[in-house]
Amino acid sequence: MVGINREAVSIREIEKSIAEEAFERGLCEPQPPKTKTGKSVAVVGSGPAGMAAAQQLTRAGHDVTLFEKNEAVGGLLRFGIPDFKLEKTVIDRRLKQMTAEGLTIKTGVKVGTDITVADLRKQFDAVLLTGGSEQPRDLPIPGRELQGIHVAMQFLTQENRRVAGATFSAEETISAKDKHVVVIGGGDTGSDCVGTSNRHGAASVTQLELLPKPPKERADSTPWPLWPQMLRTSTSHDEGCERMWSILTKSFEGEDGQVKRINCVRLKWVEREDGGRPEMVEIPGSEFVLEADLVLLAMGFLHPVHDALIKDLNVDLDPRGNVQVGADFMTSEAGVFAAGDMATGQSLVLKAIDGGRKAAASVDAWLRGGVSVLTN
CATH class of the missing domain: 3.50.50.60 (FAD/NAD(P)-binding domain)
Structure with a gap:
């Protein structure tokens, strides 16, 4: 098989x-x-x-x-x-x-x-x-109120309406053109944001995932006929995207009310002795900053x-x-x-x-x- x-x-x-x-x-x-x-x-x-x-x-x-x-x-x-x-x-x-x-x-x-x-x-x-x-899952961290941070469906629904012939004012338009885009969330919705951002002509696209990187082959924990736990790469990823795993977003920073940076830290996932869900632990000294003009929250519903x-x-x-x-x-x-x-x-x-x-x-x-x- x-x-x-x-x-x-x-x-x-x-x-x-x-x-x-x-x-x-x-x-x-x-x-x-x-x-x-x-x-x-x-x-x-x-x-x-x-x-x-x-x-x-x-x-x-x-x-x-x-x-x-x-x-x-x-x-x-x-x-x-x-x-x-x-x-x-x-x-x-x-x-x-x-x-x-x-x-x-x-x-x-x-x-x-x-x-x-x-x-x-x-x-x-x-x-x-x-x-x-x-009801989207939000990310209530410092700086969330800055302009340029949107839940994924705000971005995707507007794009679908635009393709269908709708028009939007400059103030309403959510565009990735020439912007450094960060997509938070590694699922299908995040992948759609990546592909759409590339089509807009983004300067760069980075996708962050809280969970660890899945294995390239089917994991032993999900044998057939279970849905396989393994790395999936869509055509949107192939078109251009940096993917990062085990990343926690700590805060957003901006200038004049517009998002400009994301403060992040790397994680390690620790197995629990009782066999429960692994716990995430921040890695000391692994903090880093990403440039971001547009942030799309694709963390599910x-x-x-x-x-x-x-x-x-x-x-x-x-x-x-x-x-x-x-x-x-x-x-x-x-x-x-x-x-x-x-x-x-x-x-x-x-x-x-x-x-x-x-x-x-x-x-x-x-x-x-x-x-x-x-x-x-």
Whole structure:
């Protein structure tokens, strides 16, 4: 099995080729329901989980309305992932199919503000929350208030809108052109910031990671079939980036209110005798300073934003702040379900799609008072 100790044969590429060929041949035709149930469902949030659930529920015969607070459908797919990784035509062709099947889409509508939760519950027989995990992890250290320090999604969503044709004033624009960019966070979002900064024409790009550098080969601690703990290098890194591991950011410094430097220290990770999570220890005398005109915080997300939607629905939250659901994806409020990152915390697009489809089957079963007609 090639995936045991080196890169596996990519099933993803095989599946992608099949899907592209199917669309090219016109085989992915709309599948409108043959019969209608007379039931209505509100799907709140149009990211991967919301899109997947809305399509399944529409095909099951329900009257489905997909609500999106932004100006276009897609959530993270449209506004978070750069076009050089995901062309938005992939989203648009799926939406064309979904609307042909009977889905109603309402963009620019923030549920809880533009439409109250009370009105939503009156108008729909069931509600499915798929708003994602959008509360970013911040870095509250000295100098955080300086200009030029942004959470990653501020940078990436603006770039996606710009590519789509939107314009921004000079004061609003977040540009990496000719700047020394430091990306704090070593995950996929950080990688997207690196690639976007390079496309802007940054003077330099440095990516900092708190954790130690992973091994080049699969770690013994994550044998197959576990997800391998190993070094991953994206095309964004290959385009130009200095990567640094086991780095703690201590403070930001600036001039005239603008960030100019980052004070850092190197870490060592010490194994605990009880086998618990390793502890980080600052290495004495390893302090150093990085030049930085633009700092992008890509340290992940904590939980869904606890806005009027969550508060007014009065749904229970789990200890991490996510919407708590049971095995049937229902929240503490009858008829209100949740799926995707809103229920699980930040995860992969694939898992969000899977969660959306499974939640749709649970919603369908609940509305029918028995067994769902949907198969995941």
